[in-house]
Each structure stands twice: as structure tokens, then as C-alpha cells.
Amino acid sequence: MSMLQIDTSKPALVTGATGYVAGWIVRRLLEEGVTVHAAVRDPGDKTKTWHLDEMAASLPGTLRYFKADLLENGSYDLAMDGCGIVFHTASPFKLDVRDPQAELVDAALLGTRNVLDSVQRSDSVTRVVLTSSCAAIYGDNADLALTARGVFTENDWNTSSSLHHMPYSYSKTVAEREAWSISRQATRWRLVVVNPSLVVGPGTHPRATSESFNLVRQLGDGTMKAGAPALPFGVVDVRDLAEAHLRAAYLPEAQGRYIISGQASSLLGLAAALAGRFGGYPLPRRALPKWLVWLAGPMTDRTVTRKLVARNVGLPWKADNGKSVAQLGMTYRPLDVSIQDMFQQMIDSGQLPSLKP
Structure with a gap:
């Protein structure tokens, strides 16, 4: 742990508090004794919040729920009242969509605008940490060829995605650009963005x-037994990402965008990191030929287009996480720890079958 000075005098708001990343941010804040304002769509739905309640019961911080909706103007005002920090994590992450404008872009863009409008009306918020994505930095691995040094950095923006090609990446790009646009009018608060x-x-x-x-379920359930596309990408542990959010929020010098990524890997890299401990599962062991993925991919999965295959499969991915290390003091867990902890949890919770000896 760093010598991070956490100001516990004001609450912190976490939007989308029941989400995957948000859960760990809430946990870290509660560990530090912060009062957390958890903004959720339905505070009464205990199936979504019980794990946060259990967490709060055993940690020094305090948890308070507020009802809010990304698409309802002003619905974050009450949750934000008195808060010093806002963590805006709520944004749809789904790949199989019928209407990308409605399902992805509207929720990401209008939601960001809605939350930041509330920030503008607030008299207490001094910093907003936005959960963006490396998807706002690049759209396809092919974009690496356009970078200044052959590596993605915080200076790069995704210009290759659209509503019709990589719409999720497009939604993250549009939302982050909007956040920066709004923040340029701000005097009382600063925007810091994490790009995992x-x-x-x-x-x-x-x-x-x-x-x-x-994705990890498909690695373990036999879906990719015949092989996996050679698809390189960056990987980060959710617990490291939560830590990065706290540092982006509470380190006085934190500013701008931060690529939060532990290392480059791939589908086969994830499978190899699982093989030592979970070798009995039907993990992919070889790369499928690119021509086969190009030919068969679109027939087996609607989200796999020929353009996606052409611009990503077999092409390298490389990003520079040096700014996060230098300015936020980040250290990153090894991939095998992250992916094995995740796989074991999926077995324990019945999302993957248990292979008893």
C-alpha cells in the first residue's frame, strides 16, 4: 500500500455501485473509513446489494444507498449532496447488442452528461474519477501502426470505431470526450480518467x-476447445484497478488520463495462465488460423465481423502503463494470480463445473 492520504471528512459517491469494478472501489473506500454514497437503480433489490451490505458490516466505513438512473436528469443530485469525490463507473459493457445507439452510446454519453451536470450544480465535489477504457484509446490492434512510438499511450484516441464497427469502444470514446468537454468549463473540480x-x-x-x-467461462466450458483466435490485448486485475481509482481520486497531483493495464496477453495467454492449476478443463491449447476465424467467426458469433478479425487477430497489442506507475505509484498483480482467482470463484459459485478428482 502507498502512503495514500484519504480524506474521510466528506462522503464519496460511486455510480453503478453494484457493478464488477465498482464493488472493489466501494470495498477500498470502506476499508479506509470513507462514507460511501452508493448510487443504484433499485436500492431495495437485496439480490444486487447484499454483498455490499456484508462488506460494510465488517469494515470501518459507512454505506448509504441512493436511487439514481443514468438516463434520468438530476437523479444523482441527492446522492452527490455533500460528497467530495465522485467515482463515475456506471456504463453499459456488453458486446452483443441489437441497437448500439440506444443500448450503448445513449447510456454512456447521456449518463456521463447527467452525472457531470449534477457535479456542476454541486458545491462540494472537488474531483471526479471517470472509469473510461483503453477502448477510448484504440479501436483495433491495427491502430498500433498509427501510434507515434509503436505503443498506445494516454495521448492516443480511438478514431477507428463507430456505431457499426466496435460500437462498445465507440461508446466509451464518445462518453470520455464528452467528460473532458464538460470538465473544461469547471473551476471547482478536476476530472481524472482511468483507462483500463x-x-x-x-x-x-x-x-x-x-x-x-x-469470456473466461468460454475458456473453461469447452467453447474454445478446438482453439482460440490469436487475439492480443491488455489485462488488469480488478483489485489493482480499484486501487488506481482511489489514487486518481486522492493523490493531489493526479491529472489527465491513466492507462491501467498490468500486461499484454491474449486468449491463449489467459488459457496458459490457467493450465497449471486447472489443466483438467477443456482450455484452448492452440491458435486457430486467421483465415478460419475470418471465414467461420461471423457464422458462429454475431459480434465477430470480418472487419474485426482482419484488424485484430494476429496483430500485436502494446500499451505503456508507465504514467500510472510514475504518478499513481501503481504496481500490478501477475496475470496467473488474477485469472486463477477469477476461475476458482466461478467454480465455487457454479458458473463453471467443478472437476472433482
Whole structure:
């Protein structure tokens, strides 16, 4: 742990508090003795909040729920009242969508605008930490060829995604650009943005859900037994990402964007990191030929387009996390720890079958 000085005199608001990443942010804040204002769609739905209640019962901080909706103007005003820090984590993360404008872009863009409008009306908020994504930095691995040094940095912006190609990445880009636009009019508060790569690791809820869990489930349930596409990407542990949020919030010098990524990996890299401990599962052991993925991918999965395959499979991914290390003091867990903890939780909660000896 760093010598991070946490100001516990004012509450901190976490939007989308029942989410995968948000759960660990809430936990870290409660550990530090902060009063957490948890903004959720339905505070009365204990199936979504019981794990946070259990956490709060054993930790020094205090947890208070507030009803809020990304698309309802002003619905965050009450939750934000008296808060010094706002963590805006709420944003849809799904890949299989029918209407990308409504399901992804509107919620991400209008939600960000709605939360920051409340910040503008607040007289107590001094910093907003936005959970963006490396998806706002690049759209496809092919974009690496356009970078200044052959590596993605915080200076890069995704210009290759659209409503029709990588719409999730497009939604994150549009929302982050809007946040920076609004923050330029601010005098009382500062925006700091974290841009994580693929988030892995256990959830605070034993049956946590996100696209990350869907992906890891497919590694273990035999879906990719015949092989996996050679698809490189960055990976970060959810617990490290939560720590990065706290540092972005409470370190006085934190500013701008931060790539939060532990290392570069791939589908086969994740499988290899699981193989030592979970070798009995039907993990992919080889890369599928790119031509086969290009040919068959779109037929087996609606989200896999030929353009996606052409611009990503077999092409390298490389990002520089040096700013997060130098300015936030970040250290990152090894991949095998993150992915094995996650896989074990999925077995324990019944999301993957248990292989008894």
C-alpha cells in the first residue's frame, strides 16, 4: 500500500455501485473509513446489494444507498449532496447488442452528461474519477501502426470505431470526450480518467457478471476447445484497478488520463495462465488460423465481423502503463494470480463445473 492520504471528512459517491469494478472501489473506500454514497437503480433489490451490505458490516466505513438512473436528469443530485469525490463507473459493457445507439452510446454519453451536470450544480465535489477504457484509446490492434512510438499511450484516441464497427469502444470514446468537454468549463473540480484494459479477477459478488466473466467461462466450458483466435490485448486485475481509482481520486497531483493495464496477453495467454492449476478443463491449447476465424467467426458469433478479425487477430497489442506507475505509484498483480482467482470463484459459485478428482 502507498502512503495514500484519504480524506474521510466528506462522503464519496460511486455510480453503478453494484457493478464488477465498482464493488472493489466501494470495498477500498470502506476499508479506509470513507462514507460511501452508493448510487443504484433499485436500492431495495437485496439480490444486487447484499454483498455490499456484508462488506460494510465488517469494515470501518459507512454505506448509504441512493436511487439514481443514468438516463434520468438530476437523479444523482441527492446522492452527490455533500460528497467530495465522485467515482463515475456506471456504463453499459456488453458486446452483443441489437441497437448500439440506444443500448450503448445513449447510456454512456447521456449518463456521463447527467452525472457531470449534477457535479456542476454541486458545491462540494472537488474531483471526479471517470472509469473510461483503453477502448477510448484504440479501436483495433491495427491502430498500433498509427501510434507515434509503436505503443498506445494516454495521448492516443480511438478514431477507428463507430456505431457499426466496435460500437462498445465507440461508446466509451464518445462518453470520455464528452467528460473532458464538460470538465473544461469547471473551476471547482478536476476530472481524472482511468483507462483500463480487459479487467479480470474475482468479483466482490460471488456471481459477478460482466463480459470478462463470459469470456473466461468460454475458456473453461469447452467453447474454445478446438482453439482460440490469436487475439492480443491488455489485462488488469480488478483489485489493482480499484486501487488506481482511489489514487486518481486522492493523490493531489493526479491529472489527465491513466492507462491501467498490468500486461499484454491474449486468449491463449489467459488459457496458459490457467493450465497449471486447472489443466483438467477443456482450455484452448492452440491458435486457430486467421483465415478460419475470418471465414467461420461471423457464422458462429454475431459480434465477430470480418472487419474485426482482419484488424485484430494476429496483430500485436502494446500499451505503456508507465504514467500510472510514475504518478499513481501503481504496481500490478501477475496475470496467473488474477485469472486463477477469477476461475476458482466461478467454480465455487457454479458458473463453471467443478472437476472433482
